[in-house]
Amino acid sequence: MALKITNVLQGIAASPGIVIGKVFLLEDEELTLVQKEIGKDEVKREIQRFRDALVKTRAEMVSIQEKILKTLGKEYARLSDAYLLILEDPLITRDVIKRINEGVNAEYALFKILERVIHSFEMIDDEYFRERKHDIQDVGKKILRHLLGKERRQLSDLTSESIVVGHNLTPSDTISMKESLIKGFVTDIGGRTSHTAIVAQGLEIPAVVGLKNVTGQVNEGEVIIVDGNQGLVIINPTAELLENYRREQEIQLAQIRELEKLRDLPAQTTDSHRVTIAANIDNVDEVKSVLSHGAEGIGLYRTEFLYFNKSALPSEEEHYQNYLKVAQKMLPYSVIIRTIDLGGDKLSHLGLEGITVENNPFMGLRAIRLCLKYPSIFKTQLRGILRASAECKIKIMYPMISGINELRDANKILEETKAELRKEGKRFDENIEVGVMIEVPSAALTADLIAKEADFLSVGTNDLIQYTLAVDRVNENVANLYEPLHLSILRLLKTVIDAGHNAGKWVGMCGEMAADATFTTVLLGLGLNEFSVSPVQIPKIKRIVRSVSIMEARALVAEIMECTEQEEIIKIIKKREFKGMSN
Ligand code: PEP
């Protein structure tokens, strides 16, 4: 018998949890591409063959979209809109045909055009847009398969519980995800913002992406372990590893069950200091999970999803309907709607004048800066938010404010929008609260001024840390320098929270730091009023809040603020964490 060697692959943790199961290999057989020169008399037939393949691909995609709509809902069905748009793009409908006319077969013409486009996508700085090259590749493969008359294996072929292993999972693959047979999935490619990661988190299925060549390393039916917490995939696990992971899985399940009991208990410390634990969401479908995990509101609704995969900007009505739906479901709690945080590059496909692909989009025409430059885009969203506020509990929050003047400028447009609605006789909440995200160091350092004119502050640590420490938040090469416990960050947090409180305003945090249980006691001690985290993280944070006293938390903060060495701070926090775990 051949000796099996255990192989541990490190990828990107896309969705938490552990699963052990058999592989269902989704990967296609190689599609062999042949280059053929064709004569003038064959061109017409070749173009027709290509057009037929497009028609078949379209029919396939429309049927898939209908299934997605039924199974996963509208928000996920939108992901497949992008696929249909690619199919209609002139690069497919015009350029490939032009190439065939030059005397090559359809398969080769398609391959050459896609190669060029994919190369241009690889040059884009922004991770989200760079990732979209996979969508183009997937559409290309579909057309190619129809040209070659080959069928791809479908997830609907599944007959027993499995872990799906694929090069990439397309929106069309995700249609069966809700069916309980799929226990987890892993892919060769993809990053944190890939469709695969978005879908996995929404469905709460453990997933690891970006494994480079997992499809080449596993066999159908083989048992693997997917550790979605650490981003690991273990092939051919030893009996000991399997045992350890089974135990770990049981511990996690027991913890989840234990944590579920906290759902309806208040988020308060042992000495009755009350905080709010709210949820971060990207789309309407997540509200179910928000409620089932016991959130007391939505602390951050990232509205960018409404703009992705679209050929036109969303209308006021789309904004209104979307916000109304979320906020109605959340009653009696409130929803904080963050106005768009889109970068200039992410809107370049909409052809807005003055929007170009930027070399440094994180510091470019992003978020509130973009809204102030294009007030009509801003007003359309504000009108949608305001109208929805007439019927539900909604608050507005501006992202990337860098100082008081930007807040005033944004508020001026908000007031104009309100005046227009009043004139039109359209109702809205006249007392709607307006908060500011503190995620730029200049805003943190002038938070006292901002707090006087805002109704609340919410710290966006994802950006605040990246700008303060000059560490790109998505660059794995400097990930070790991304340190939330850096004294500069702790001092900034103290400055912001104190500034909010001195102005009589509450202060929340919606960056990932709020979702990491290691920091919960420190944040409590600093005086944070609201923790806004992804729904699955809520019970874990609540457990920590309920296990400490505010006195202890304040003492911890006093102790670490005296430290001069970062290692010392980390040591104190880790020691506490360890003690907490053994309690
Ligand atoms: C943040 O920056 O912490 C934040 C919550 O916003 P985003 O992650 O959407 O930039």
Ligand code: MG
């Ligand atoms: Mg941010």
